[in-house]
Amino acid sequence: MATGMRTGETPTPEEESTLPMVAPNNEVASQRRQPMKLPAYSQAAVAQRLGEAPEAPTPGVMYEGSHKRLHEPGWHTKRYLKRKTLRGTNTQVEIRARKTTRTMVSVIISAFSVLLVVLIVFVTYMGFANAVDQQYQGRVMTLQDTLPKDNLKIYDAQNTLIYQKSDEGVQTTLPLNKISKNLVNAEVAIEDQNFWKNSGFDITGIIRAAISDLTAHGVVAGGSTITQQLVKNTIVGNKDTALRKLQEIILAPEITRHYTKEQIMGMYLNTIYYGNMVYGAEAAATRYFGLHDTPTQTAAQQLDIAQSATLAGIPSNPELRNPIAYPRNSYNRTLQVLQQLYVQGYINSQQKADAIKEIQRPNFVKATGLPPEQASTYVNYVMDELTTDLRVKASDLSRSGLVVKTALDLKLQNYAQASAKLHVQQMTAHHITNAAVVVMDQHTGAVSAIVGNIDPNDPKYGSFNVATQGYRQPGSSFKPYVYATAFQQGVASPGSKVLDAPLTIQMCCGLPAYQPHNYSMTYGGWMPYRVALDNSLNIPAIKIEQAAGIDASLKTAENMMGISDGSQSKSANVFYGTPNITMVLGALSVRLIDNTQGYATFANGGVRVPYHAINLVTDQNGKTVFKPNTTGQRVLSPAADFMMTNVLSDNPSRNIEFGPCSALYLYTNSTSQCYAGNPGKIIPAAAKTGTSNSFVDNWTMGYTARYTVGVWAGNNDNSQMINVTGVDGAGPIWRDVQLYLNASKPALQFPGPPSTVTKQNGDWVLKR
CATH class of the missing domain: 3.40.710.10 (DD-peptidase/beta-lactamase superfamily)
Structure with missing residues (x-):
């Protein structure tokens, strides 16, 4: 051991170099002592390592290093400004990011809201549509049976019309082939130009009507198709509400699925209102133009282009466009119908010109009332008999669609009426003022004549039928x-x-x-x-x-x-x-x-x-x-x-x-x-x-x-x-x-x- 070394000390490298060399075979050399190593996790080892850290520099003491400027002048200012600009840019980016996030959230919320609204509207619509279908499905299926019926008509034994009950309007139903094609074309041209192709309602027509209404600042056009009008007139009623309009749109395709276009057109032309208590083409042809059935043609079959255009112009406003009460309105509307007929190719320019000339004639419109009631006493008895036989009220007969063929001999009735009146007048000195007559076929029970009063127009007794x-x-x-x-x-x-x-x-x-x-x-x-x-x-x-x-x-x-x-x-x-x-x-x-x-x-x-x-x-x-x-x-x-x-x-x-x-x-x-x-x-x-x-x-x-x-x-x-x-x-x-x-x-x-x-x-x- 070196002089001066303490036991337990570990020699430094220098000290080791001064130690005497010992032969290898020396026991001491073979048992040379090594320095003690502490576990790395021990506190002593930690403390020992702390001692190996360099000492902190003494304040005020200059250390070795360069004293040359590391940056050129103004570098720090530029760095400051750059950092400030960067902070501003980062702030703007953060703001934009936040705005973008908020926008995206708003878009997502809006889209979700729209989707929710659409879903709610769709569910509501489907529910409403189902309710409408359930409410009116039966009427759709039986529409032809539930159409407004014709007015009651009474004929004598020779098939002469002697009375029509007209208190609720006049109507005579005809098959479509008994109605002029001119009228069919005119109605389609002015009311529903896509009638033969649409499914019952026409979106373009609705948009076109809405634009016209907005342009005119009022209701000047309707978007209803002919099918919708049929639905309105026969099923849902004519209240001017959005609910009714929606019902039309829902039911119109149902009508189109169940009936052919020809059937729909026939139902429409037989029931549409033409003003003046007239419903349907046949009654309108008679009322406005004096046309009557012939052995080969119905009155409605005889309608020409001008007459058809006039009638087609009435349904959009029957009160103000009928040619009897408002001829100027009717004329203007007829011109519009003729123009549409021409534009849509139903007529040529010459036919249009001829029709315009025709409607300008003084006697183009021939206002014709109902034929006068004949054999009023007999008719009154028939009405009583009818209510008894059918067990109905007289008020139920107006639009019952019934056609009554009677046993009346009209010539005999008139003769008996005249004879009774003449003989009573001849007996005035004997204080006779009235007479009654009944004629009966004993073999069939048919009553051929009933004179209930010699003067049915007498204000006091004329309405009393003495005979019955x-x-x-x-x-x-x-x-x-x-x-x-x-x-x-x-x-x-x-x-x-x-x-x-x-x-x-x-x-x-x-x-x-x-x-x-x-x-x-x-x-x-x-x-x-x-x-x-x-x-x-x-x-x-x-x-x-x-x-x-x-x-x-x-x-x-x-x-x-x-x-x-x-x-x-x-x-x-x-x-x-x-x-x-x-x-x-x-x-x-x-x-x-x-x-x-x-x-x-x-x-x-x-x-x-x-x-x-x-x-x-x-x-x-x-x-x-x-x-x-x-x-x-x-x-x-x-x-x-x-x-x-x-x-x-x-x-x-x-x-x-x-x-x-x-x-x-x-x-x-x-x-x-x-x-x-x-x-x-x-x-x-x-x-x-x-x-x-x-x-x-x-x-x-x-x-x-x-x-x-x-x-x-x-x-x-x-x-x-x-x-x-x-x-x-x-x-x-x-x-x-x-x-x-x-x-x-x-x-x-x-x-x-x-x-x-x-x-x-x-x-x-x-x-x-």
Whole structure:
């Protein structure tokens, strides 16, 4: 070991070099000691390493280094300015980044909002569309059946239009091929030029209309297609709201999917409003241009280019563009339609020029009203019958689309009306102011004429139909029902004898005795019932009523008139009055039409066919809606009926009361010729007169082998006539009408007796 080295110290390199060398084989050398190493993680090693760090420089002491300037003058200023500029640039970049971020966020939020709004609108629209579909789907599917129907039309037996119910407008539906192609083109050109191609609505049309409206600062054009207009007019209504417009747009494609364009056009042209209470092409052609159907063409088929352009210009504003009320507006609009027809290639320049010349003519528009109502009394009865048969209200018939074919003979109606008026005027001295007539075909029940009043325009009584509404006492015209009852029972026959003499009938319950009298206040003694009935004697009538029975006689009358079992729906259910012993003299009140039905049953061999004024009711498509019951029902035996007709047609038996040439005898020559023995052609007829108490009501009822006619004469206020019997008041009218009915026909005899009737003592009786 070196001198001075302490034990445990590690020699430095220098010290090591001074140490004495020892031989290798020396034990000490082999065991040379190494310096102690501390673990690197120990605190001592850490402290030792701290000691190896260089000492901090002493302040104020100069160290070795260069004292030359490292940067040129102004470098620090430039660096400052650069750093300032960089900071500004960085700030702007940060600002732009923040703005860009905010913009992007705003764009994203806006896009999301728009998407959300679109989604909400779409969901709302789909919900609304589904609701609209659910609400109107049924009406879309049945649109052709739910279109506004035509107005009610009534025709006579010869198919002449006698009445249209027009309080809710006039319309006549036609197939599209019965409407002029000119009108189809004009409507398409001005209302919906893309009609044949669009799906029900037209976006370009809506935009075009919106631009026109904005330009004009008001509503001058509509974007509705023809299909949308059809939807508006027939399904959703015409309220001017956005909701209704949206409904149109939703439903229009549905209409297009379910119907062809031709069907849509047909529905449109038949229902569109043309002003002046006119709907559809057919009614408009008549209303504005006086066109009428011909055997080969409808009025709508006859429309030319100018007329079609005029009509096509009306629907956009029917009130202000109809050519009757506003000809200048109509003219200007027609020019617009013609221009569109030309621009779209439907017409050429020459056709346009010719059409303009035509609309400039003074009489181009021919305003034509509805044809005058004919046979108003008959029509009023038809309306009553219609409401009863169909079980509807009269107000429901206006636009019902019904076509009513009646049994009316218009010439006969007018003749009967004139005859009744003439004879009433001739009897003014006898204080007769009115008369009513009913003509019936006993074989079919068809009512060919109804005169309910001689002056239907009379402000006080003209609207009252005496024939179908007035209950009047029938007088002796009721007697045949009682006689027929007795004949059917076999308790009497036409040849049976009866004493016509004063009669007193004791009444029960303390009532005074009843003493009937004949009209003449005279008595004829013993006579056949035939003579008693033909001369309207009251005493024999009371006696035969007692034999037949009041209840049985009333039942016969009800059965023959059809008012007991409800089979005659037009009649009342009961007579007016209380059946009693005076019933045979006509004490019960009855309508003329029901009494005529009873006599028509006599005329038809005892078989009642319900009377009717309506022969057939169809809808506007020709489908049958109603036909009357014309099935006959036997209500009187053939024997009793034959005997009654035989008695009532026995003119010689009437001579006592009426003379040989009375109004009940149908001869064709004059009365003077008849009395001179030259009556001319004789038409077999059965007839009976009737006069109520105090000359209030006057009747003549009777029939030939073809027709039954009933006539009433009197006063609407029930005031008394002056010395008038049935043969004088109602008789001449009855005779005139029967002669008119049979004038051009050969005379027909009544059928012969049935096998159940035989002659005994020169008159007819039932076989025993």
